[in-house]
Amino acid sequence: MNSSHIPKRTFDAVIVGGGGAGLRAALQLSQANLKVALISKVFPTRSHTVSAQGGITAALANVSDDNWHWHMYDTVKGSDYLGDQDAIEFMCRNAASAVYELEHMGLPFSRLENGKIYQRPFGGQSQNYGGEQAIRTCAAADRTGHALLHTLYQRNIAARTQFFDEFFALDLIRDDEGTVLGVVALEIETGEASLFESRATLLATGGACRIFRHSTNAHINTGDGLGMVLRAGLPLEDMEFWQFHPTGIPEVGSLISEGVRGEGGYLVNKDGEKFMQRYAPNALDLASRDVVARAIAQEIRAGKGCGEHGDYVHLKIEHLGAEKIMARLPGIRELSMQFAGADPITDPIPVTPTAHYMMGGIPTNMHGQVVSPVRYGPEEPTPGLYAVGECACVSVHGANRLGGNSLLDLVVFGRAAGQHVIEYLRENPYPRPLPQAKVDQALARLARWDKPKGTETVAGLRDEMQRIMQDHCGVYRTEALLKEGLAMLDKVEARLPNAALSDHSKMFNTARLEALELENLMAVARATLVSALARTESRGAHSREDFPKRDDDRWLRHTLYFQGTGQHRDQLDYKPVRLKPLTVDTFQPKERTY
């Protein structure tokens, strides 16, 4: 295929991804009367934001005394001090206005008797810097992500954003000076590639938990933006940090919101013991997610799990009563009945730690600009390239994200990045010449799957990769386990060139999409194992049994993983954590207990 044959579309800005982050950024740009294209591989309301349940965190103080300083402290502590404190301050300071803005847009928040937005307690939330439980998470029943995603989509309809639904981005176009000039994308229905030329490109492609066999994530969470960034020669940050949500439904993976424990639910082992009191005597079931996930894993390991195989624990909420469950947790009840065969009004819900969220991702600054070490420092912006949401690493979540902070991340940084793109476009009014060779490279990704025959299948290799990651890079890790996993992944990756499709049709060829997604997943899996092997400490969600302590002297720093070739296939670099907030004093790292 030759690039001269593919159609070209020109926009001021192109956004890849139609979840909360992409839609929020698009709205900012559309409202500024810029010509913006939003490319999404699924119709936007199918994006994974829709699965967020419990809520969005902001110190509105509608229920408990609260302020953004406490929210900031909790987030820094929750991140196990790996979060960048300037970005965390920015997020927490802007949280209330971001939530009010969503309300003004029409988001149907649940309400308190006085008409204000309903808030519920979530894990890791405190008043007075580690004191009593705060009640900080704003909710629309237990479908807050659905409400947020649909509201943002609706506002974009009103703002006449130009949507390219069911277009799959193949690769970034980045010239030799490092400027990003757009993307090559595949129109799924026709199977035709086209070039989206734009002076600014914003990636909002979401997470990649589909590297694991069991995950709460949608099928579409395949790290497409991350693969694109690695292939463009840019790094990924902190890829060893994956959140295992304490309460996923075993095997199926469906998420049971932290809001369930926020509303008063608690965990018990097979003896009926409320075991969290042994692991987090103060916060109990509302300790940080990494803490609760490890506690459950230890109970299971000690033979205290429930069920035939003892591989899960029980989450009980019967005591809340049918009325409260129906009003506050209707979606959870539905999921539990559909996927666990348990009606929580009468039965406990079986739960087990399940891969849920990628704390790492594409390194950015507070404006969403993608940054990397080039010449003068570790964080030089890549001209024309932005990333927001789960695919990005700002880093506000550090080594462990607090519940309710991901939806907040989407809207705060979606808005900030959109605003910065507007300024960037003003300062960079002229298009630059497009390097044809880069366009051809992107098209080669597509042509590779035209290969008529092979000895491997995409589904087979994906299954092997997911098993490797599940078994070797889970809640607890060791050097031996990670090394073995990497050796196994090496072999699977070596077989990828032998894979071929049997379906070579053009129109809506989902087999080809899955192949392209697998390439991205493999790259993410590799970055994860290599980064995890190198970090010889335990911090947040990265628990090394051979290095059980946090080691601030050596490891209070961010990992940067680059994809190289041959002998230098994996390259690691590090950069310091930004400990200095914007206006307040640094929260100095200290021992983290709940």
Added chain:
Amino acid sequence: MRFRIYRYDPESGSAPFHQEYDLDFDPKGKKVLDALIAIKDTLDESLSFRRSCREGVCGSDGVNVNGTNVLACVTPLEGLQEPIEIRPLPRLGVIRDLIVDMAQFYQHYRAVKPYLINLDPEPENERLQSPQERAELDGLWECILCGCCTTSCPSFWWNPDKFLGPAALLQGYRFIADTRDQSTNERLDFLEDPYRLFRCHGIMNCVEVCPKGLNPTAAIGKIKSLLVKRAL
């Protein structure tokens, strides 16, 4: 397990047909989507369908199973009569296999202006809404736009271009019912039309199939009674 699945390949030049698959699969606890994925992964890579969340919240995988519109990901395999017949949602154009052209459906959705219209200056904090006022939105805002209801509606089958269909009308009412919205009259003006709204004859297929348990017929009834009230 035996499946009978609608196949259409737009590039082949041949007419749609039904293909049978025998899948070695333990249906215990599994859903229709699990079987579709297993068929694609192990028997026939070319079988095409949409899917995303696999837990009934994103609305991607509306299909017709044994004659009823359902979400494949939340429909248990156990209890389904074999061969399990899976077809695309009715009345919409088929792009390929189980993938339908949703353009018309989304156009009707956009037509009801599915966004809050309130021209007052924005208050410093949230707009207040009592729990009772907010409760008026329950059963409306949870719609996932899967299309199961609209494509099960005979009125939509007869006038797909003019009748907005239950999903769009449900969303139309969602904003009428919102105390924060100021555009009720304009919304009612738009809906007061022999086709857009009044082709609904209360057949209630929509209520029967909605995978989220919503009731578009009731919402349509409420719009109608608002129109009557307004006329008096």
